Amino acid sequence: MEIVATIAREPWADSGHSLGLARRVFEDQARALDAIGSSLNEDFQGAVELILACTGKVIVS
Incomplete structure (x- = not known):
């Protein structure tokens, strides 16, 4: 609640x-x-296809 009060001021x-x-x-x-x-463009589509082809977990940053 203190943050809300500070913002309100x-x-x-x-x-x-x-x-x-x-x-x-x-x-x-x-x-x-x-x-x-x-x-x-097609680079994005290629990245999507690579991700979808992976098995297990994928980390995207």
């Missing part, structure tokens, strides 16, 4: 600013996902 924590900030974050993330989606 921050000047940016008013609802109007928080909503605007959240919208900007989601818009930035949407643009980033669009860019990643546009860059997918």
